[in-house]
Amino acid sequence: MTDFTMQKDADGVAIITWDTVGKSMNVMSRDSMALLSDLVDDALADDAIKGIIITSGKDTFAGGMDLNVLASIRDESGDNPAQGLFDFTMAGHHMLRKVERAGMDPKTNKGGKPIAAALPGTALGIGLEVPLACHRIFAADNPKAKIGLPEIMVGIFPGGGGTTRLVRKLGAMAASPLLLEGKLNDPKKAMAAGVIDEVVPADELIAKAKEWVLSEPKIVKPWDEKGYKMPGGAPYHPAGFMTFVGASAMVNGKTQGVYPAAKALLSAVYEGALVPFDQALKIEARWFTNVLMNPSSSAMIRSLFINKEALEKGANRPEAPDQKVKKVGVIGAGMMGAGISLVSALAGIQVVLIDSTQEAADKGKSYTTAHLDKGIARKKVTEEKKEAVLGLINATTDYAALEGCDLIVEAVFEDVGVKAEVTAKVQAVTGPDCIFATNTSTLPITELAKASNDPEKFIGIHFFSPVDKMLLVEIIKGKETGPVAVAKALDYVRQIKKTPIVVNDERFFYANRCIIPYINEGIRMVKEGVEPALIENAAKLVGMPLGPLQLVDETSVDLGVKIAKATKAAMGDAYPDGEVDEVLFWMFDQERLGRKSNAGFYAYDEKGKREGLWEGLAAQYPTAEDQPDLTTVQHRLLFAQTLEAVRALEEGVLEDIREGDVGAILGWGFAPWSGGPFSWLDIIGAPYAAERCDQLTAEFGERFKTPDLLREMADKGQEFYKRFGQQAKAA
Numbered sequence: 001m002t003d004f005t006m007q008k009d010a011d012g013v014a015i016i017t018w019d020t021v022g023k024s025m026n027v028m029s030r031d032s033m034a035l036l037s038d039l040v041d042d043a044l045a046d047d048a049i050k051g052i053i054i055t056s057g058k059d060t061f062a063g064g065m066d067l068n069v070l071a072s073i074r075d076e077s078g079d080n081p082a083q084g085l086f087d088f089t090m091a092g093h094h095m096l097r098k099v100e101r102a103g104m105d106p107k108t109n110k111g112g113k114p115i116a117a118a119l120p121g122t123a124l125g126i127g128l129e130v131p132l133a134c135h136r137i138f139a140a141d142n143p144k145a146k147i148g149l150p151e152i153m154v155g156i157f158p159g160g161g162g163t164t165r166l167v168r169k170l171g172a173m174a175a176s177p178l179l180l181e182g183k184l185n186d187p188k189k190a191m192a193a194g195v196i197d198e199v200v201p202a203d204e205l206i207a208k209a210k211e212w213v214l215s216e217p218k219i220v221k222p223w224d225e226k227g228y229k230m231p232g233g234a235p236y237h238p239a240g241f242m243t244f245v246g247a248s249a250m251v252n253g254k255t256q257g258v259y260p261a262a263k264a265l266l267s268a269v270y271e272g273a274l275v276p277f278d279q280a281l282k283i284e285a286r287w288f289t290n291v292l293m294n295p296s297s298s299a300m301i302r303s304l305f306i307n308k309e310a311l312e313k314g315a316n317r318p319e320a321p322d323q324k325v326k327k328v329g330v331i332g333a334g335m336m337g338a339g340i341s342l343v344s345a346l347a348g349i350q351v352v353l354i355d356s357t358q359e360a361a362d363k364g365k366s367y368t369t370a371h372l373d374k375g376i377a378r379k380k381v382t383e384e385k386k387e388a389v390l391g392l393i394n395a396t397t398d399y400a401a402l403e404g405c406d407l408i409v410e411a412v413f414e415d416v417g418v419k420a421e422v423t424a425k426v427q428a429v430t431g432p433d434c435i436f437a438t439n440t441s442t443l444p445i446t447e448l449a450k451a452s453n454d455p456e457k458f459i460g461i462h463f464f465s466p467v468d469k470m471l472l473v474e475i476i477k478g479k480e481t482g483p484v485a486v487a488k489a490l491d492y493v494r495q496i497k498k499t500p501i502v503v504n505d506e507r508f509f510y511a512n513r514c515i516i517p518y519i520n521e522g523i524r525m526v527k528e529g530v531e532p533a534l535i536e537n538a539a540k541l542v543g544m545p546l547g548p549l550q551l552v553d554e555t556s557v558d559l560g561v562k563i564a565k566a567t568k569a570a571m572g573d574a575y576p577d578g579e580v581d582e583v584l585f586w587m588f589d590q591e592r593l594g595r596k597s598n599a600g601f602y603a604y605d606e607k608g609k610r611e612g613l614w615e616g617l618a619a620q621y622p623t624a625e626d627q628p629d630l631t632t633v634q635h636r637l638l639f640a641q642t643l644e645a646v647r648a649l650e651e652g653v654l655e656d657i658r659e660g661d662v663g664a665i666l667g668w669g670f671a672p673w674s675g676g677p678f679s680w681l682d683i684i685g686a687p688y689a690a691e692r693c694d695q696l697t698a699e700f701g702e703r704f705k706t707p708d709l710l711r712e713m714a715d716k717g718q719e720f721y722k723r724f725g726q727q728a729k730a731a
């Protein structure tokens with residue numbers, strides 16, 4: 001069995017079929033690339049062959065490059081990894097250029113054999129770059145298929161000729177959302193955008209491609225003909241000039257300058273547009289290598305692709321039989337319960353949604369109705385699908401309906417007594433194998449498990465709000481939680497297509513533990529007289545999606561007050577955040593509760609649109625004459641989160657740094673360019689991090705104290721991924 005096979009038929013058409021062994025979706029590896037090249041050589045050299053079709057043996061075309069390959073090439077290239085990556089990229093270009101030229105005479109463009117790509121479904125990354133090198137792209141009329149170049153999402157850009165070809169095909173302006181935002185389209189939209197050429201009924205895909213291949217079509221690409229002009233104009237053309245000025249501003253606006261891939265992409269497009277096609281490919285390869293050599297890109301690939309996928313596939317799942325959920329009971333139909341019901345029913349799981357009144361239960365279910373109605377309006381959901389999904393949710397007050405549930409997710413009020421009462425009521429109905437999960441965000445799991453008749457089957461499954469949008473789910477093991485409960489939670493998270501991390505039970509678990517110090521540091525700076533705009537912009541310029549003050553407004557000042565009071569009660573004199581509370585409680589007293597009251601650290605218009613930072617803040621907390629420099633503010637904000645992550649590792653709350661990094665990016669948007677807090681420490685180096693913490697401690701206080709682990713690693717010159725990564729674990 002090999003990844004590509006070729007069949008030559010009696011009409012003289014060679015059909016090359018991509019079918020990656022042992023994978024549900026095709027991915028390109030080094031070996032498969034060489035194999036495809038050999039098959040194309042064979043077909044081009046065979047006089048009996050008139051044309052070629054490249055298709056897939058699966059119901060999708062391809063998911064992209066195996067990104068592990070890029071990491072391994074860098075590692076294998078010895079002293080000169082850049083050369084290794086560049087040579088690999090150029091080898092890809094040569095192969096695809098061979099497909100594109102297909103044996104044509106270089107001078108006259110005569111001869112050559114037509115090559116069609118026939119895509120049965122999704123075609124992403126190199127899975128679209130191969131078709132873009134072909135002469136015509138056919139796609140099956142499959143609305144679920146996604147077609148596009150999403151590389152930018154993991155910190156690289158299309159380096160298999162996709163950048164150069166798409167810009168030459170569509171023009172820089174039309175190609176920009178596809179390249180810079182990684183926008184994916186269904187086949188019809190991809191055709192309307194000019195990315196593919198024809199959408200045909202699925203059962204006629206190969207026949208239509210074959211008909212075209214045998215029709216003696218013109219195959220020379222526009223950019224290989226004399227007088228080619230780039231659509232929308234090249235950069236030196238007035239219209240093209242405007243495009244690039246605009247694109248450059250847009251990229252910097254969107255990325256705040258912290259994502260190397262977006263800038264490199266723009267450079268590859270701009271410089272490539274000034275030179276002939278083959279040179280443009282070389283420029284693309286140079287910039288691609290430049291990006292791959294940037295530590296940010298490798299950290300992003302590692303966290304957002306390799307490790308995210310490993311966690312989703314159950315990297316930390318204990319040995320246990322399949323725990324797929326068939327019937328889930330969701331208790332509490334408020335904001336969280338409604339979202340949990342929605343994502344469960346969408347995954348085909350039967351849901352019993354319970355609240356104390358029928359009205360509240362129905363209201364929870366109506367969240368799913370509204371979600372599906374929106375889908376119908378956007379033509380993404382059919383009426384039948386809506387009926388089927390709603391049919392899975394039984395909204396009721398009757399606990400007896402929970403009989404037969406194999407998982408319970410409790411999302412009632414954040415109150416130990418209420419939760420204990422619910423636990424007992426549920427367990428009176430459910431069987432001994434049912435796993436009970438709580439969605440608490442602040443209460444210790446071990447404590448809540450005391451209300452359970454079987455703490456081994458009691459666990460935390462912590463969703464983030466809004467449940468349907470947030471990708472991370474934090475699974476929390478109480479002291480007595482057993483492996484089957486962990487496996488159940490992981491299998492459930494996999495069913496609802498989210499990314500899990502598994503952590504141990506300490507105050508605020510992992511995500512909230514790290515995000516609270518970030519918010520607090522922002523508020524503390526307000527108290528010190530740092531310009532609020534400096535705080536917010538410093539956060540964004542270092543890649544945080546929201547500044548700390550905006551984040552308070554979004555999550556609400558009263559929630560902050562509630563958490564502060566509870567934490568203070570639990571910690572007593574050791575409570576370190578009195579200064580923060582002064583500002584927070586004052587905001588509360590002013591009834592500036594954040595977005596929900598249309599008034600917070602920011603001002604809002606009456607429709608709820610955020611305007612600017614609230615000027616009244618300065619009257620209470622005047623800004624100081626001397627303002628700190630940008631880097632100091634950024635370091636305070638980043639170290640506040642990162643040191644908490646290190647402490648969570650030290651204390652064993654985190655058992656795997658991959659979870660620390662992936663959880664940070666997906667859970668609260670920790671500067672994704674960095675790959676997460678541990679990756680960031682590896683980028684800046686433990687010695688520098690420890691030195692910087694010493695300075696911050698001297699200037700701002702003990703909360704920046706270098707954790708022992710970091711100090712030790714600084715002294716030994718260690719890196720987190722070398723010491724705690726998978727290779728270290730395997731050794």
Ligand code: NAD
Binds near residue numbers: 422464
């Ligand atoms: P919510 O107030 O919107 O909903 C709670 C629901 O529980 C209400 O509909 C209430 O009627 C119902 N309820 C209360 N007591 C009940 C009982 N005895 N039996 C049945 N139903 C009962 O609250 P929420 O924001 O959905 O939060 C629920 C849980 O999720 C809390 O533990 C909270 O800490 C946690 N959580 C919240 C968020 C968030 O952002 N809101 C995020 C993560 C976790």
